[in-house]
Structures are given as C-alpha cells and as structure tokens.
Amino acid sequence: MQWLDEIKWDAAGLVPVIAQEKGSNDVLMFAWMNREALALTAERGQAVYFSRSRHKLWHKGEESGHFQVVHEIRLDCDNDVVLLQVTQQGHEPGIACHTGRHSCFFSRLENGGWTPVEPVLKDPGSIYK
Amino acid sequence: MQWLDEIKWDAAGLVPVIAQEKGSNDVLMFAWMNREALALTAERGQAVYFSRSRHKLWHKGEESGHFQVVHEIRLDCDNDVVLLQVTQQGHEPGIACHTGRHSCFFSRLENGGWTPVEPVLKDPGSIYK
Numbered sequence: 001m002q003w004l005d006e007i008k009w010d011a012a013g014l015v016p017v018i019a020q021e022k023g024s025n026d027v028l029m030f031a032w033m034n035r036e037a038l039a040l041t042a043e044r045g046q047a048v049y050f051s052r053s054r055h056k057l058w059h060k061g062e063e064s065g066h067f068q069v070v071h072e073i074r075l076d077c078d079n080d081v082v083l084l085q086v087t088q089q090g091h092e093p094g095i096a097c098h099t100g101r102h103s104c105f106f107s108r109l110e111n112g113g114w115t116p117v118e119p120v121l122k123d124p125g126s127i128y129k
Numbered sequence: 130m131q132w133l134d135e136i137k138w139d140a141a142g143l144v145p146v147i148a149q150e151k152g153s154n155d156v157l158m159f160a161w162m163n164r165e166a167l168a169l170t171a172e173r174g175q176a177v178y179f180s181r182s183r184h185k186l187w188h189k190g191e192e193s194g195h196f197q198v199v200h201e202i203r204l205d206c207d208n209d210v211v212l213l214q215v216t217q218q219g220h221e222p223g224i225a226c227h228t229g230r231h232s233c234f235f236s237r238l239e240n241g242g243w244t245p246v247e248p249v250l251k252d253p254g255s256i257y258k
Contacts, residue, residue: 003242018147018156025154027147030210042238073238077226081159083234097206105212109171109202113132 004035008080014050017082021094022071028088028096029104031058038073038082045070047084064098064127066090091122100124133164137209143179146211150223151200157217157225158233160187167202167211174199176213193227193256195219220251229253 007015014032021028031049033041037057040048047068051058061067072085088094088102097104099120106118136144143161150157160178162170166186169177176197180187190196201214217223217231226233228249235247 001241003238006243016145016159018159020154020156025149025156027149027154027156027212030145030147030205074234075236075238075243076159076233077228077230077235078233081233083156099206101206104205104207105203105210106206107204109132109204112130114135114204 001039004039006079007035007038007075007082008078009035010080012052014052015080015082017049017084019047019068019084019086019096021096022085022087026103027105028068028086028094028102031060033082041070041084042073047086061090064090064095066095066127068096093121095121095127098124098128100127130168133168135208136164136167136204136211137207138164139209141181143181144209144211146178146213148176148197148213148215148225150225151214151216155232156234157197157215157223157231160189162211170199170213171202176215190219193219193224195224195256197225222250224250224256227253227257229256 013034017033019028034050037048037050047060049058067089068086074083088096100122101118106116107114108117142163146162148157163179166177166179176189178187196218197215203212217225229251230247235245236243237246
C-alpha cells in the first residue's frame with residue numbers, strides 16, 4: 001500500500017505514534033508502530049501498536065479492555081511521526097495509562113522534581129488480572 | 130540535576146518531545162531533546178530541541194522568530210517521553226511547522242492516501258530568509 005511506503009520508518013522499521021483524545025484533545029499516550037501495526041490500525045479502526053519491550057504487536061486493550069477507536073490518522077511534515085485521534089474505551093473518563101490514569105503524561109515538572117498531578121481512576125490491579 | 134537523571138534517555142542520549150498548544154490542546158510538532166536541550170528549555174522557559182539532522186541544539190524560532198513559550202513540562206509513565214505545553218509565538222494563529230502551517234500534522238489519511246488538510250498561513254519563503 002502506497003501510503004505506508006510514504007512513511008519514513010526508522011532503522012528498526014518503526015514510527016513514533018501520538019494518541020490524542022478526540023474532543024478534549026488530551027495527549028493520552030505515545031507508542032510505536034511497525035508497518036503491520038499501522039496497516040491493522042487503519043483496517044480495524046482500532047489502535048494496534050508494536051511493543052518494543054515484548055517485540056510483538058500489541059492490540060491496545062487486548063488485556064485491559066481499554067481499546068482505542070481511531071477516528072483519524074495524521075502524518076507530520078517529515079513523514080516520520082503519526083498522530084491518532086482516538087476515543088479511549090472501557091471506562092469513563094477514558095483510561096489510557098497502565099497506571100489507571102487518563103493520560104500517561106501525568107507527571108509535571110515542579111520545583112525541580114516530577115510530581116504526579118493526575119488521579120488514578122481505577123486500580124491497575126483490577127484492570128490487569 | 131536529579132529530574133534530568135530520572136529520564137530514560139535513549140541510546141543516542143535523546144528523548145522524544147511532543148509540543149502541544151496551551152488552550153487549543155493542538156499537537157503542534159514532535160522533536161527530540163538531549164539533556165542540555167531539556168535543561169535549557171526548563172531554564173529559559175522556551176523550547177530548545179536537538180536537531181538530529183544538523184546534530185546540534187536548535188532553539189526553536191532562532192531563524193523564524195516563531196519561539197515557543199513553555200508553560201509546562203510533563204513526563205510519561207515510562208519516563209521516556211516529554212510533553213510540553215507551549216504558546217507558539219510570532220504569528221496569529223501560531224505557526225509551528227516549517228511549511229508555514231499551524232501544526233506539522235497537516236496530512237490526513239483519506240481514501241488510502243495522505244491529504245493536506247490544513248492551510249499554509251504564511252509563505253515559508255518569507256519566514257526563512
């Protein structure tokens with residue numbers, strides 16, 4: 001598929017991906033995709049990432065039930081970063097982070113230290129059985 | 130500085146950075162920082178990136194005048210991605226992209242192809258003399 005060929009995959013065959021919540025525009029998380037993951041994401045309309053630690057495809061929500069419905073796929077001016085507009089499913093408000101928080105970006109730099117500034121919405125122990 | 134030590138820098142000593150516009154929450158751009166760039170960003174309250182192509186610090190706006198005032202610096206749950214809340218200066222609405230557009234993420238996947246869906250706000254030739 002030509003639109004996949006136009007992406008500048010890095011040396012590992014990956015592209016960085018930002019997931020942004022439709023509506024709030026909150027940045028929920030950042031992950032990576034390989035060619036297969038992005039093709040599946042477009043095909044299914046659900047986010048499929050590539051886990052660099054587990055070295056395999058990672059259908060977001062496969063364990064937690066917190067799937068991401070993908071409304072829009074965007075590419076940046078250098079063709080090397082992807083931005084998804086998603087709806088985070090499985091909880092209200094949406095939980096994208098494995099810590100049970102809305103967004104993975106919950107630590108803020110304050111007075112020379114990282115401070116968690118977003119609440120845990122659900123105990124991670126009850127998300128991942 | 131300890132907060133810099135807590136970041137998981139990649140093999141090249143870099144961390145991916147997302148710049149998000151304060152207010153609209155639009156994702157404006159994606160770039161990289163090394164330790165020095167992030168330290169300077171926090172110190173000055175203006176975004177300083179590390180250019181991987183030019184292999185040097187890149188004070189955003191140094192050529193274009195389109196500086197980014199940094200309101201907030203966030204870190205993700207894996208300590209390996211930074212999110213900035215910025216105000217994009219130098220034009221109204223802000224221009225973060227070198228193509229003269231508001232955001233670098235102006236191409237949308239439509240019918241199997243990437244389509245530019247955001248207008249050029251200013252001729253790049255008049256931004257970079």
